[in-house]
Amino acid sequence: DQQVKQNSPSLSVQEGRISILNCDYTNSMFDYFLWYKKYPAEGPTFLISISSIKDKNEDGRFTVFLNKSAKHLSLHIVPSQPGDSAVYFCAASGSNTNAGKSTFGDGTTLTVKP
Amino acid sequence: EAGVVQSPRYKIIEKKQPVAFWCNPISGHNTLYWYRQNLGQGPELLIRYENEEAVDDSQLPKDRFSAERLKGVDSTLKIQPAELGDSAVYLCASSSQGRGSTDTQYFGPGTRLTVL
Numbered sequence: 001d002q003q004v005k006q007n008s009p010s011l012s013v014q015e016g017r018i019s020i021l022n023c024d025y026t027n028s029m030f031d032y033f034l035w036y037k038k039y040p041a042e043g044p045t046f047l048i049s050i051s052s053i054k055d056k057n058e059d060g061r062f063t064v065f066l067n068k069s070a071k072h073l074s075l076h077i078v079p080s081q082p083g084d085s086a087v088y089f090c091a092a093s094g095s096n097t098n099a100g101k102s103t104f105g106d107g108t109t110l111t112v113k114p
Numbered sequence: 115e116a117g118v119v120q121s122p123r124y125k126i127i128e129k130k131q132p133v134a135f136w137c138n139p140i141s142g143h144n145t146l147y148w149y150r151q152n153l154g155q156g157p158e159l160l161i162r163y164e165n166e167e168a169v170d171d172s173q174l175p176k177d178r179f180s181a182e183r184l185k186g187v188d189s190t191l192k193i194q195p196a197e198l199g200d201s202a203v204y205l206c207a208s209s210s211q212g213r214g215s216t217d218t219q220y221f222g223p224g225t226r227l228t229v230l
Contacts, residue, residue: 004156034218043118043205043221044157089156101170102219104156 003027004092006105019077021108023090030092035075038087080112118222120206126228132194135225139208148191149205201229
């Protein structure tokens with residue numbers, strides 16, 4: 001049973017528009033969430049994170065929203081740029097249980113068209 | 115500062131052969147992870163080290179996979195013998211987290227293994 005799900009394998013948006021990537025989780029023990037970005041032939045790179053005590057975290061063009069009651073988080077990229085084209089992974093971890101272990105979703109491939 | 119270093123970047127072997135991957139984490143990072151990433155999927159944890167100690171190896175197929183982290187720095191992941199289903203990208207990551215802290219991991223570029 002997959003505990004972290006990214007139900008959209010791919011997303012295509014026009015340059016300058018908003019990209020919204022979604023992630024759902026099932027384990028209520030998760031209390032820290034991260035987004036990673038991955039280019040081909042490279043390892044994932046940390047992008048932004050959010051603790052369960054918050055519902056929003058913003059870093060430049062990237063904002064992550066957390067809805068704990070729905071066990072749902074989303075990553076917003078505004079405005080989207082062609083260089084944002086990559087695979088985005090959502091990950092979740094629990095500080096109280098097996099601290100340090102992150103569970104990853106299967107990723108969403110974002111394509112930003114010029 | 116250098117990132118996580120992995121070698122080799124690519125490896126092609128025949129089934130039943132042994133293979134080993136090497137990882138050098140970011141200097142000062144006490145936690146090291148090995149992940150396997152199958153095509154179209156996210157990374158799956160194989161083993162996690164806190165310094166020299168393997169604190170989570172529940173997902174490591176111990177009949178054919180082994181890992182070590184001597185002196186709490188570099189690490190080696192070995193498969194013997196390799197099977198066709200082992201074809202994947204093997205990622206190493208490290209973090210400087212302490213107990214209870216957040217878990218931002220820094221990944222290496224991975225080793226792409228192809229078993230023929």
